[in-house]
Amino acid sequence: MSLRPYEMSQSSTGRVLVVIPCLNEEQHIERVVTKLAAEADRVNLKIVLADGGSTDRTRAVVTRLADLNRRVVLMDNSKRIQSAAMNDAVRRYDDGAQFLIRVDAHADYPDRYCEHLLKVQARTRADSVVVSMRTEGHTCFQRAAAAAQNSILGNGGAAHRNDTGGRWVEHGHHALMTIEAFNAVGGYDETFSHNEDAELDARLTAEGFRIYLTEESRITYYPRGSATALFRQYFKIGYGRARNFLKHRKNVRFRHLALAGVAPAVCLLLLAPFSGMFALPALAWALLCLGYGFLLGIRLHDVCAVAAGIAAIAMQAGWSFGFFAGLKAELSRADAVRPMDDDARETSRSDRMAR
Numbered sequence: 001m002s003l004r005p006y007e008m009s010q011s012s013t014g015r016v017l018v019v020i021p022c023l024n025e026e027q028h029i030e031r032v033v034t035k036l037a038a039e040a041d042r043v044n045l046k047i048v049l050a051d052g053g054s055t056d057r058t059r060a061v062v063t064r065l066a067d068l069n070r071r072v073v074l075m076d077n078s079k080r081i082q083s084a085a086m087n088d089a090v091r092r093y094d095d096g097a098q099f100l101i102r103v104d105a106h107a108d109y110p111d112r113y114c115e116h117l118l119k120v121q122a123r124t125r126a127d128s129v130v131v132s133m134r135t136e137g138h139t140c141f142q143r144a145a146a147a148a149q150n151s152i153l154g155n156g157g158a159a160h161r162n163d164t165g166g167r168w169v170e171h172g173h174h175a176l177m178t179i180e181a182f183n184a185v186g187g188y189d190e191t192f193s194h195n196e197d198a199e200l201d202a203r204l205t206a207e208g209f210r211i212y213l214t215e216e217s218r219i220t221y222y223p224r225g226s227a228t229a230l231f232r233q234y235f236k237i238g239y240g241r242a243r244n245f246l247k248h249r250k251n252v253r254f255r256h257l258a259l260a261g262v263a264p265a266v267c268l269l270l271l272a273p274f275s276g277m278f279a280l281p282a283l284a285w286a287l288l289c290l291g292y293g294f295l296l297g298i299r300l301h302d303v304c305a306v307a308a309g310i311a312a313i314a315m316q317a318g319w320s321f322g323f324f325a326g327l328k329a330e331l332s333r334a335d336a337v338r339p340m341d342d343d344a345r346e347t348s349r350s351d352r353m354a355r
Contacts, residue, residue, distance in 0.1 A: 015044045016114065017097040017179070021077065021085035023052040025105035026061055028222070033065050033072060035109055040071045043115050045101075048093050050077040050085035083188035083196040090179070090187060100182055102174045107133075108220040116217040117176040126212035127181040128204060130172025135221045140304040145223035145230060147296045147305035148312040153289065156255030169213045171201040181209045195240025202248045227314040234318030235325070242326025262320035289313050 018036060022029060029049070036047055049062045051074060059074065066072040073093065077085040090100060099121070101114055110116070120129050135150050137143035148154035174197045185203040188196045201211060224230045241256065265281035272279040286309075293309025 015097055016046070016099045016101060016118070017090065017094055018045050018047045018101045018103055018114065019050060019086055019089040020047070020103045020105055021050045021052065021082040022054065022058060022062075022105040023080065024054045024056045024058055026054075026057040028107070029058055029105050030061050030065065032103065032105055032107070032109065033062070035111070036103065036114065037065070037069050037072060039112055039115055040069070043118060045071055045114060046093060046095065046097070047072045048075050048089045049073065050075045050089050052077040052080035052085065079190065081190070081193045081196075083192055084190045087187040087190060090182065094179055097179050100177045100179055102177075104219075104221070106222055108222075110217060110219070113217055113219075114176075117214070120212065120214045120216060121176055121178075124212045126168075127178050127209035128174075128201070128211040129176040130169065130211055130213050131175045132213065132215060132218040133173045133221050134218055135223055137223060137304075139225055141227070141307070141311070142223050142225055143302060143304040144293070144307035145311040145315075147300060147302065147308040148293065148315065149221075149223060151292075151296055151308070153292050153296070153308065153312045154315055156253070156259070166215045167213055169211050170205050171198050172211060172213045173197070173219070174200075175214075175217070184209070192240055192243065194236040195244050198241070199244050199247065202244065202250065206248075223311075227310060230311060230314040231318035234315045235322035238319035238322030238324075239326035239329075240322075241319075242323045243330055246327070246330045256323075259316055259319050260323055262316050263324050266317060266320075285316075286313060289316070 020029075020032065033047065033049070036045065039045065040047065047069075049066075049072070051059055051062065053076075062072070062074045066074055075085075075089060075092065077088065079085075079088075086100075086102060094100075099118065101117060103109070117129050117131075120126070135146040137146040145154075181204060185200065185207055187200075189199050192199050204211060224233055238259070245256075261281075262285060265285055268278040269282050270278075289312045290309035293312060294306050296308045297303065297306030
């Protein structure tokens with residue numbers, strides 16, 4: 001009798017490849033790896049930690065865990081970004097694997113996480129299984145950020161950030177993927193440092209591969225600890241979303257258009273000395289965020305969550321400015337290529353005339 005994917009024999013080492021891109025994650029990495037290692041023998045995992053040059057104790061922790069468990073491997077990620085980490089790990093360690101599972105170091109996972117994913121894949125025959133994500137915080141500001149990210153204020157109604165699992169989607173938080181589908185589309189685009197998951201999903205769906213959002217294995221994510229860090233994170237996400245839009249010309253939602261309006265509204269503040277009317281768009285946006293955040297805090301009975309509006313302002317402004325920065329960078333790059341193409345055509349025309 002043939003074995004289902006989640007009942008693989010131990011003789012076929014590496015049948016499920018788990019990759020954890022990480023950078024300076026000593027606070028979380030041991031907990032994540034220990035939980036995965038607990039099911040490693042049962043579902044036949046190989047766990048690769050792709051470190052992007054950590055300067056804290058992350059590498060020391062992973063080295064110790066690798067010494068204790070032969071299924072844990074430390075890999076250098078010289079390019080530092082997650083897309084490169086995933087691609088390199090598959091090239092070096094797939095060892096005939098059928099499935100690839102991506103795990104984030106900055107998160108927490110339910111018991112038997114990988115086993116649940118494999119069961120969902122066996123039942124649905126999905127090419128990719130994605131999961132819902134719930135945010136939690138430890139510090140007061142993290143709790144405010146979590147309240148924002150768990151609401152429409154911070155996630156805009158994205159399916160994988162809400163309890164809307166159990167259906168086919170076009171994008172979600174990456175969890176399990178068949179190696180066949182991953183290789184068929186060429187893996188992650190390593191020019192994307194952020195939003196690389198949505199970019200890969202665009203190619204998967206374009207090639208006819210199916211993505212299933214499961215409600216059975218929701219993960220817990222821990223947000224950045226300051227408004228500045230949130231702004232930087234979402235700036236990069238917005239930058240990646242702009243590049244994604246220009247590359248694929250699809251999957252732009254109303255929430256993206258609404259967020260794109262934040263940066264122009266903030267820029268209008270520069271004209272406020274000439275007329276108070278120019279300050280109204282930014283003022284209305286800020287008051288909406290602060291007011292909604294206040295209501296969230298009351299609903300959650302959490303005094304820290306009252307500041308969710310401040311976290312939302314940092315996230316939305318970062319995303320919007322990053323989006324326009326991404327558009328500018330991509331359009332400038334395209335303009336730089338066109339003259340070279342024109343010169344090449346002119347050279348070719350001259351060569352033909354000379355002959």
